[in-house]
Amino acid sequence: MQFWIWVFNLFLIFSFLSEFSESVAQAPMCSEEDRASLLSFKASIVVDTTETLSSWIGKDCCDGGWEGVQCNPSTGRVIVLQIQRPERDSGSYMKGTLSPSLGNLHFLEVMVISGMKKITGAIPSSFSYLTHLTQLVLEGNSLGGYIPQSLGRLSLLQTLSLNGNHLKGQVPQTLGSLRNLVQINLARNLLSGTIPLGFKTLQNLQNLDLSYNLLCGSVPDFVGEFKNLTYIDLSYNLLTGTIPISLFSLVNLQDLSLSNNKLTGNIPDQMGSLKYLASLKLSGNHLTGHVPMSISKLQNLWYLNVSRNGLSGPLPSIPSKGIPSLLSIDLSYNNLSLGSVPDWIRSKQLREVNLAGCKLKGNLPNFTNPEYLSSIDLSHNYLIDGISNFFKNMSSLQTVKLSNNQLKFDISQIKLPTGLSSLDLHANRIAGRLSAIINNNTSSSLEVIDVSNNFISGHIPELVEGSSLKVLNLGNNKISGTIPFSISNLIDLERLDISRNHILGTIPPSLSQLLKLQWLDVSINELTGQIPGSLSQITNLRHASFRANKLCGAIPQCRPFNMFPAVAYAHNSCLCGKPLQPCK
Structure with missing residues (x-):
């Protein structure tokens, strides 16, 4: 009886191995159309110091040997094209253009071609045929021309990142059709015009970065309707008008940067409602009025920069338990006449203190927790003495600016x-x-x-x-x-x-x-x-x-x-x- 059980088990093993080998034998090679599209892209790159494309040889682009290429094992269609410069290899690059043939990768879900520095030319309009695409990341290249309006057809797109190129013209209204978009990053280009009204439909947006462009007009009220937003960066543009009150209904917002624009008016008192806000950057605008007392309610705020505006005193008397997470503060170059460093600043465990041009007088301040300080800027004030004990116990200090005083x-x-x-x-x-x-x-x-x-x-x-x-x-x-x-x-x-x-x-x-x-x-x-x-x-x-x-x-x-x-x-x-x- 034992013998027959052993024979039966052996039969099952051979049956399994037979089926497995048959399934392996039937695993499809990559689509010839996809392979041709990839090789066309390879041909459009005239220099590749990353040596990524040197692995693109052989007839099967799905065998795991083609670096940056992944396929669906059931169909043999390319679903991922991911070419990124390694973070530690800052010198490598690709020189060439984006081949329109990449638009023939009809089953592509992820396209990442980033950090290649010298890929030039326009973004091919054929990319609008990649209707399965969920991620399009072309950052850190030298792409020029306009953002194709046809990208608005990519209805499944969740991430669009084109930052760090030379793109110009207006941001297409058609991008408002990308209703599944979670992240949009168009920073560090030459984009002009206003923030499109069509963006109003991007209700799933969590990350909005349009910084370092030439955008004008006001910050749209409808941004306050993006209830999932955690990150907004509109800095280094030409935006005008006031800070919309609607922004302060974004209860999940963690990072808000509107610095280096031409914004006017006051910092709204409603600021205190952003209970998760960790970083607030409003520097380099034309804001006036006072720093609102409501900032003391920001329990998670660790970075506060309102420098280079027209803010006036007095500063709010922040209670000892107010802004408990604060690590960095910059009030420099406003219309503040502080006289001395406020107690609530001196007593916190701050890493960075920037109070340049705040009309400080008398002796240099003594901080309650000097061992935490890594950077201090008290330049352009009227300080006269107190140097002998100033550096005492500043064991973490790396940068100090005391210039343009009367020391x-x-x-x-x-x-x-x-x-x-x-x-x-x-x-x-x-x-x-x-x-x-x-x-x-x-x-x-x-x-x-x-x-x-x-x-x-x-x-x-x-x-x-x-x-x-x-x-x-x-x-x-x-x-x-x-x-x-x-x-x-x-x-x-x-x-x-x-x-x-x-x-x-x-x-x-x-x-x-x-x-x-x-x-x-x-x-x-x-x-x-x-x-x-x-x-x-x-x-x-x-x-x-x-x-x-x-x-x-x-x-x-x-x-x-x-x-x-x-x-x-x-x-x-x-x-x-x-x-x-x-x-x-």
Whole structure:
């Protein structure tokens, strides 16, 4: 009996394997029409440094070997075409055009061709035949022309992303026919005209991004009817009018950006009804009135930027438990006269505080939780003192701007946080020797030092290897001595300004080793000798000024030095050569 059971089981196994092998044998190859469409696209790409298309060989585009291509295993029709530049590979690209033959992939559900940088030409109108399409993503290319009106026929489309191209003209009204659309991103193009009234029917929309275009007109009231919206970005356009009250009925809204437009009027009190709002950006408009007290109700708000408007005081007295999630605040450059930093700002665990141009007076503020701060901007105020304890316990600080105040202290009084990357103290009344901030103990993390327009003295100290400095601005001080040969150790330097000092000696040839330098200003000093010919190695230089020194001899006769204007070499002892008089 056992023997027959064993035979029966063996029979079942062989039957299963037979059926499986038969089904595998019957799995269809890719449609010849689809394969031809893909190969036509491949032919339209003349350069492919991603090497994606090099895998498109063989007769079966559905065998898994064609990178970025997926098929329906039952029909052999292409349903996904996904070509994306890897995030870590910023240098790769494709050069060519989008072949109209892609419109013959009639069963395509997802088309993603993004980040290829150099794919040019128009979006083919044949894409309107892709009636199964749910995602069309063509972002980060160089596509031009107009958005085809025929895209409005893609009734199943849920995602449309064309951002980061060179598209122009008006946004087609026909896109309002895409009633299943959940996300539309047309940002970073050259689109003009108004936001189409046809968009009113996009009731399923969750994500709306039309930023960085040339759109005009008002923010439409009907946007407040999109009850599922979580993200709105209309920034960097030419929009006018007031902020519609209807926006504040969008109870699911998490991110609202209307910055850098021409909006007027007040910030509506109804702002407090957006209980899920996490980020609010209204900077760079013409808004007036007060910051509404209702913002204290925004329990999830962590980023608030209303800078560069015409808002006036007083600021609302936010209770201690108001805006509990706030991490970043920017009130800079309004018509605020704060006098001092409000307690509700000083007492929060903020990461970023930007209060430039807020008419702060007296001493620098003391923050209750300084260890959380990573960025502070208190520039363009009337602050006079308090530097000795200001940086105390700021262990996370990376960027500080205290420029254009009336701070008067010896620079040796400050002890900079070890992780600081940018220090801007220009246009104050700071004295002391430069070596107090540039020395062997200077943090290797410092990338920007700007102490110009002060009263700093002493020599430029020897500069050690391992520096990360990209910007060094020492202009308009009382610095003397020579330019050290060790300047060559600043191999990442992009901007060097030592103008309007009392620097002597010659320009060291070692300066030519700063190959990343784009800006060089040594004007109005007491430099002698020649301009070293070796500086011609600095091919990235965009600006240079040697004027008002005691330099003599031939100007390097190569680009860019012979292309700078004559004023860059004026008022020296005896410089000659183009753009000045020929050398004798």
